[in-house]
Amino acid sequence: MYERILVPTDGSETAERAVEEALGVAEKFDADVQTLYVVDTDAVEVSLGAEQVDRIRAGRFGEMDDLEARAHEATEYVAEQGRERGIDVEEHFRGGQPHRVIANFADDHDVDLVVMGSHGRSGVKRMLLGSVTERVLRSTHRSVLVVDEREAE
Ligand code: ATP
Ligand code: MN
Numbered sequence: 001m002y003e004r005i006l007v008p009t010d011g012s013e014t015a016e017r018a019v020e021e022a023l024g025v026a027e028k029f030d031a032d033v034q035t036l037y038v039v040d041t042d043a044v045e046v047s048l049g050a051e052q053v054d055r056i057r058a059g060r061f062g063e064m065d066d067l068e069a070r071a072h073e074a075t076e077y078v079a080e081q082g083r084e085r086g087i088d089v090e091e092h093f094r095g096g097q098p099h100r101v102i103a104n105f106a107d108d109h110d111v112d113l114v115v116m117g118s119h120g121r122s123g124v125k126r127m128l129l130g131s132v133t134e135r136v137l138r139s140t141h142r143s144v145l146v147v148d149e150r151e152a153e
Pocket of ligand 1 (some may be wrong): 007009010012013015018035036038039040060071098115116117118120121122123124125129130131132133134
């Protein structure tokens, strides 16, 4: 039923919970797993300036050590968890508006299930869903599994 699963991650604990569920589903359906970290260009624009933002959009943020480190830490976690279960995980890095990049990636790679957290790094938990998840739900026709930040009882 599912052949290709996408787990977008911002490195947050909630995203890590989503990783667990994504890998469980992948195991069951023998699906391949892609993980994607997006550098939010709107968020870094003020501090970095237009030129660096252009570089990030072009996927060349490897030159910016802190961004690269954060991105790798997030996706490496997914790859590591996958390895433990014998699942190959492909790591991807992009720059742009996270929800757009995630929805486009799902289309371009024929993803049939997106698994993501209800919340992320921002720490703002008053809303039912974080804005990235809410916008992904609004911008894709693909199936999305939203993993709640709270432990299941
Ligand atoms: P907000 O960003 O609206 O203040 P939040 O940080 O709590 O709220 P979201 O950003 O919507 O919530 O995060 C929900 C989920 O979306 C995360 O668990 C993760 O799966 C995914 N996600 C969020 N940001 C990114 C990103 N930059 N790259 C990849 N995936 C992301
Ligand atoms: Mn967020």
